[in-house]
Amino acid sequence: MASDGIDVRYVAKLARLALTDTELEQYGTQLGALLEHVSVLQKLDTDTIAATAQVIEARNVDRDDLVLPGLDHAAVMAGAPDPQHGFFRVPRIIASEG
Amino acid sequence: MTEDMTAAAIARAVNAGERKATDVLDEAYERIAATETDLGAYLQLTHDLARAQAARVDARIAAGEHLPLAGVPLALKDNMCYIGTRTTCGSKMLENWVAPYDATAVRRMLDAGAVPVGKTNMDEFAMGSSCENSALGVTRNPYDRERVPGGSSGGSAATVGAGHVPLSLGSDTGGSIREPAAFCNVVGFKPTYGRISRYGLIAFASSLDQIGPFARTVEDAALAYDVMAGFDRMDATTVDRPVEPTATALRTDLKGLRIGLVREFDPSALGTEIAALYKRSYDELKDLGATLVDVELPTAEYGLATYYLIAPAECSSNLSRFDGVRYGLRVPGATVGEMYENTRAAGFGPEVKRRILIGTYALSSGYYDAYYVKAQKARTRVAEDFARAFASCDLIASPAASSPAFRFNAKSDPYSMYLMDYYTIPMSLAGLPSLSVPCGAVTPDDGGRAMPMGLQLVAPLFGEQLLLGAAHAYERATGHANALAAVTA
Amino acid sequence: MTTTAASGVTYEAVIGIECHVELKTKSKMFCGCPNVFGAPANTNVCPVCLAMPGALPVPNRQAIEHLVRAGLAFGAEIPAFSKFDRKNYFYPDMPKDYQISQFDMPLTQGGVVRFMLEDGTKGECRLTRIHLEEDTGKSTHAGSGDGRIAGSTYSLVDFNRAGVPLMECVGEPDIRSAAEAVAYLETLKRTFVALGVSDVKMEEGSLRCDANVSVRPVGQAEYGTKAEIKNMNSFRSVYHAIESEVARQIAVIESGGRVIQETRGWDEQAGTTHSMRSKEKAHDYRYFPDPDLVPMAFAPDDVARIRAELPIGPYERFVKYVDGFGLSVAQATQLVDNGALATYFDAVADGSGQPQAALNFVLGDLSRLANESQIAVADSKVTPAALIELVGLVQAKTINSKIAKELIVKLWAEGGSPKAIVERDGLAQISDPAALAGFLDTVLAANEKSVADFRAGKENAFKFLVGQVMKASRGTANPALVEEALRSRLSSEA
């Protein structure tokens, strides 16, 4: 299991969390320590073991193609940080930054 | 607390027309007012909604209906959507977000006649074991205000432990119901994964989260479970299979039951007083007719590591939606990207950030197999261990937590806090129904008054009927909960 | 298609197309909101498609079946086990900031899209996969003047479209020209429409495609560096964008430069592609199985049942019409693009064994009547059976083509059996010499001047007399026999 230090700056960017240098430092240490703890898993043999994504074994749980009542527009916009003409307004989008 | 304050007794009286839901509600608010100021179990009390619901219940009873939880005052953990209430998850991110829809579990409790009195404090986004990670308030332990109530469902455990209400709802991902139940001298029950709908429960780790009740008695917990359990077309992970009623199948002895004691969970590692307490608990099980057998969970030691990869991985994705676009907190930025980063930096507390970071890392390119997939495979091993153990026993008994409630700020190192869930995490990974029932008190290492402890009982998947039945027998025979009195103001 | 450059090097284009197609369902992919186009902003939304805290997805069975049908129509394989995964990235019009999609276990794998170009040549392109996912909302960019994201100062987001079921069709780089690319897309479109899985309205954005384009010297095994072309909002623009990009890449190489891997946008006005991102950043989508959903599993006989119910595909129709019936690609297209008409035509062509005659009636007389009356041929009173009967009458020379045209009009108006009408109205062709002689006597007696003119060598006087005979017989006389008889009469009576 890769136990090299975490590139916290990169991970924070992926997670869209602004972190100060102090925080980067601090989280880096804490996450490094946690990775040490979880590295015990290396001892566990899982070569022939299937991965468990869900403990329940259900299949094909789906719904009929029916229209159900949604939220009325007022309720939708009630909590909007920056509503405008019934839309959600957001600051400038830089395509590459998504 | 007195017999007539159990959910069962209240529902019986209200259904019989001997008491009015509105009066029961007023009494509950009086009790809350008496101790809430220094307990801090609630983030909000929903007086108006509660009065309206109580009136509705009285009207339905007057119209001849019979409701399983008629007039029962109920507290809701603040990660459950209840129309018209702020639903904050204990986070600045959602401090002012008002839910426009009901969680399925809440809806079923309302239909059954329960009366929600308020929303309880919790560790932010259910991440924590002491309630200290709440960004919105401090909750104290009903048995010692210097100590934590446990977590993440600390407020829901504390309000029942303090005798405010007979019933509350919490959510358990790795022990967030069972550990605070033990700390607050109440019954805390996590059903089989998929038994109670998660629709409207703000997600922490989707494959582990499960709603469950806190109560003063196992019977009350069973009543709540019977109301909430079952398939929900709004949650594709609920299991579509008949629910065995539990409240009507309670036992008075454990005759013929084999109860497994897990070698890896040997309490003697927890100090002499705690070891003695659990020795007594196990003897009490035997006295009730159970046969005690030794079982092994060789992967128990891997539970924590497995959990602290899977849960953060899922949460890192579940919490992405808190981006300042549609609801909740927004901190401005020159671009959308900056707005995201500023909002999430200000809206999430340190523990939430830690878990988002570790989870993002565990899923990121190059580490996915080494961490996330490895943990998923370890999860399979844990489940297999339990299956093997249950081949030789009907139930498993263990400590619910490794210590009684600790003092505030006692667990500054994150990992030492994670260790609090050592005994509850493996069951969560395997999706097993498990509960904590009061089993006495011990004097904490750091002194002070005796604090409650919990006995964890675990059943195979969908074994709720046997689990609650057995816990009821234990509770009735020992009455440990009543031996300890909560601090009143 | 190859291009020989000034240097003498001959280049070929290598093109792979990815397209996203919105599925035709009543409700969205994971919630009960209506799947409709053009509603007021943020009115078709609910806690699920707005990604409100605590909301959970439940998949739409119809969308899953649509996708399986689409895959089977191209001979794709339907794995016994399939699952949904989360594709994690932040974007303001994606409510959860992850898209529920499929990563390593898509609903369909493989398959081949066969197509016919306008000149009748055939081509094919292998499908890598078709997988199911959910659409995003729509951002309107303000402040840039032209609605483009570049230079905009803020954006307005509408989530009505968020959560609409989407299938992503990923094709192998088997396409070699802009014309093939369009033919490939046309086949996809016609197939999806025929299956009823999508309306494929590009103008409503229900089909969106990107093209990966590269060029290489003919004979070179490895691919050149590819550019991904976006913003193509019609098949026409797909054609022109690819043409222009291929030319650009060849020019870059010819001038000693290197094509760089990048995303390029098609500019309809300028008629060129332009670089959209300075630097292509490697995405880290952190795909993992969605823990809110359970896997999908298909029993072989369910798959077999769906496969058995599939209608005939557009490509198969082209082959049947063009190769089998010898229709022109244009004629075949007219039929293929009108499913009901094609089915009607098939019935008559197969039933009468006279595809060309059937085609002339269906695309000729009947289509004209349909336009005039605004009634579809398939819904008209002229049943395939009636038309088959009519074709038979013409072939048996029971009626001539002129009468046949009149008959079609009658059938259109009153329906019924052509034979019956022919009997009732005495439309049968008259070939009996005696009967014809009768008409000739009358006409010759009444037109002595024309007879004289003819004898004086005026050939068109003959035509006039034939016309008179036909008229006298109300069109039922056998024209060939009439001419024959007339000539002999006029010469013998000289």
Ligand SMILES: [Mg+2]
């Ligand atoms: Mg896609």
Ligand SMILES: [Zn+2]
């Ligand atoms: Zn919706």
